[in-house]
Amino acid sequence: MNDIDRRKLLKLLGWSSASLAVAGCGNPPESGTGTAEAYSEPGDFNVPGVGVYYASTCTLCEAGCGIKGRVREGRILKLEGSPECAISKGRLCGLGQASVQHHYNPDRLKEPLLRVNGNLQPVTWDKALSLIAEKTKDAGDKFAFLTGPLSGHLKVLVQNYVEVLGSKNHFVYDLLANKANQLAAEKVYGISNPQVQIAKAKLILSFGADFLNCWESPVHFSAEYAQFRKANEGKARGVLIQAEPKMTLTGANADRWIAIKAGSEGVFALGLVNALLEDAHHAKNVPASVAEAVRKYDKARVDRETGVSEEVFGRVLAQLRERSPSLVLSGPSAEGHIHGAQNAAAIMLLNVVLGNVGKTITAPAKIPFPQMAPAAGDTSALIAFNQALSQGRLQTVFFHGANPVFTAPGFMKVRENLKKAAFKVAFAHYRDETAEEADLVLPLDSALEDWGTHVAAYQPDGVQIHMQQPLMERLYPQGTRSLGDVLLTLLKQRRPDEYNPFPDYYAYLKSAAIKNKAAFKDAAADDEEFWYQTLSHGVLNVAKPEPQRIALNPGALDLDLPKPAEEDLHYPLRLVPSVRANFRDGRHANLPWLQETPDPLTTIVWGSWLEIHPKTAGRWGIAEGDIVEVISKSGTIKAQAYLFPGLEPNTVAIPIGNGHEAMGRYAKDVGVNPLKILDPVFEKSTGELALHATRVKLRRTEDNRTVVKDEGWRPGVVNTQMNRKIVATLAADKIKLFPEE
Amino acid sequence: MSITRMFRDWDKYRKASPSGDLEKDHPDYKWAMAIDLDICTGCNACVVACYAENNVPTVGKDRFEHGQTMHWLRIERYWNEADAETPHRGAQFMPMMCQQCAAAPCETVCPVGATNQTPDGLNSQVYNRCIGSRYCSANCPYKVRYFNWYDYPEQEVAWPEPLPMQLNPDLTVRSKGIMEKCTFCIQRLRAAQSTARTEGRLVRDGEVLPACAQSCPSGAIVFGNLADPYSQVAKLWRQQQVELHKDKQDKDKTGDNGGVRGYRILEELRAYPSVLYLERVRDTKA
Ligand code: SF4
Ligand code: SF4
């Protein structure tokens, strides 16, 4: 094989990279049917009455937890975390647990559908694929593929396919992406994705980072948090301070929760920087120009703009001085504003001043395979995609793992703009809102039926590649297919020479893994043995991941935060579209366990609600259960009021996720979608949607209904323990410490 | 045995439970928990895990509104009254499931003996003996018993096809008229106990976990055999100075327990629950 061919093959398989020495070729790809390591061919492992566990990877969020699925009599029954995965370490979140309900969901798509005379009607896969071949023939830049976040070999195939079509339009869209955070980290630390060492911190000051619930890697961070909290004779209990306009689950666990004014987080942070720079040991961590730049964030300004009292400011400052190393985090509520990245950078600067960098802020290893590395996505991708649509630049569009018709703000008019593309293909599991607009809907295997490789964006330890393998046979073998298989088929239509050697996605993955065996720790010499181990462990550990380097340059930061925006007398309240770990961006709203599992803070089930501070509710004459019109400049929705104390009083919140018009019986017509009334406000340095910048007013209707929730039934009565010892609380300085185990 | 004879020999049958002699009451196993409320984040992962493991039906919004929810495990959330306007110290969460009381108030009122103590210290619920009187539920101080007002397998909301394929074959799906509740995942315990018996040994610490404890991302729930003095759970109970058979712990008698956080909920009711909680902590300097 000559060098060009070799490089080409590496690219097909996703391994192209400068730094990697790949073993020469000579392993002909083969379809590995007949092996027993995977559930697709269970062989001796299928013992009647005995559950056997198979390794795979959770795909419900981008954290990429390793899982073990319990299989009995050919059925996948339950998922647990995989102890071999550095992320989940044997644990699993509620969302991950509910993955089986995606697999067995009664509303899954079971056959391809084609729009005929305006209606979606069954069609064969053959017909569907030849239609695609026809419509993409001279596609070029008139073709676009909009996906959710992707990594691993599926990303490789998607990008190879887009390239083969002669298009540059792979849009990776994630409503909940933290682009502003990445940009700020890049500026402050020189890397966009630092590790945060929660367990090592003695104090965490978090500005809205909901790391226990739906931030980058919830299961991993929860385990770290347990370490952080544990106290013994050798280790003090870590203290958590959370500042945010709407209490998140992490905020609910804080020692001190601060109701800060929306958007003023940066001012608070720079106020702290200003005060800390009075200490010589802090001042030496930054150039004098920083001290100069933050001088204007004095106590008076902090007091005026953040709504946080001087007393509380003083307490936070004292804690930061006392507890080192600490860890300061920036989250979505600080970033979802016009000056979001600047807010985040101001917050991260605290870590530099406090000397936390290198201790609780560390650099992860580099992911050595750029093609496989996660594409985290952002909202700018949606904006660009939508613009191309509205200008009529796109003719054929594919969708996978993204439901823009549901998640895009109303002002973007995505549904209307989609009409300008002549041929829209949705690779989907359900008839969701986007599939309902498509011309061709292609049903995919569930995550528990499919193959795949995943590279998590947040890598706590080295670099792990996670294997996804089927945990049971397809439920609809005639109907659903793996997207990997479909893409290979489509690539073969174009590049038979290159892709014909791979009979299917499985064979492709197997060839790819074996081809690059040398890159992984403890790889068996025998290829079959290596592949068997890979699947039974579910993880591949990159042998010598290269470290990244932190490079601080605090002097270059723009520390000139804008004045607080003028109050808008007509729209006096700020709207927080809050994220529920159960639903994320709404793609999991059709899982009945997750609808019926109460929201932890309000205990509400099966629906949406408007969180409003009791004081504010009083002012607007609103009582619990009142149906309220929530009006922004961009639209109006109706939601049921729930009086909630965990709010800065000028803020109201409605959770994202419900309000579906389609997507099956458990999601359709349940609750409302706050994304539809977001204002067109954009973060200025990234162009991202500023999700926390919408202003609203309220109008009470005459309608009032019982709020369906788990807590006590008397509306408006604060749910307390009635002086019984149910949840007892002890002051930290009173706990008895035991020797370290 | 005649009733007359039973009453005559009542002393022989009547067992003070728990007697204070753990070894005598439970020579091999006494299953118990310890939940650290300073580590529990209220995330509800355990709740979903319980649905997944135990064939617990979802009931839908209308029935939930009528209090007919079936979740065996719930996370209670309270606010501190003093901070009602702004919860400066966050919320208060507590996982609440059947406390597997050693002297269970639910057992004594069941007219047909459908709920009893097992030799390994569980409060069992014998489904095919239950007649649905619901006395047990009325008498449970923790309100953790759930009644099947409907035949959920027949109800569209719980398990439309093909969702029933997910059902755990190791336990039943309960039908209308039956009371149910947390069992400490008895099907897992029985499987582990049976394996251990076959191998001529006792279940090792950590060998078996209920679904909630296994799933919990922060590891707040510790589960094990209290009769095994070396188990993690037994160590925690000892360290926290909580004894199964007491309705007031020695450490609590003086009013200053020295900052030992262990307690049981509504202990004074003398149900002798098998779940130990560790107090939530807040740093008031912050
Ligand atoms: S954190 Fe994300 S990846 Fe991990 S179990 Fe939960 S949903 Fe799955
Ligand atoms: S908690 Fe309630 S149901 Fe459980 S044993 Fe005690 S009294 Fe019975």
Ligand code: SF4
């Ligand atoms: S899973 Fe663990 S942390 Fe989450 S609510 Fe349950 S006990 Fe608490």
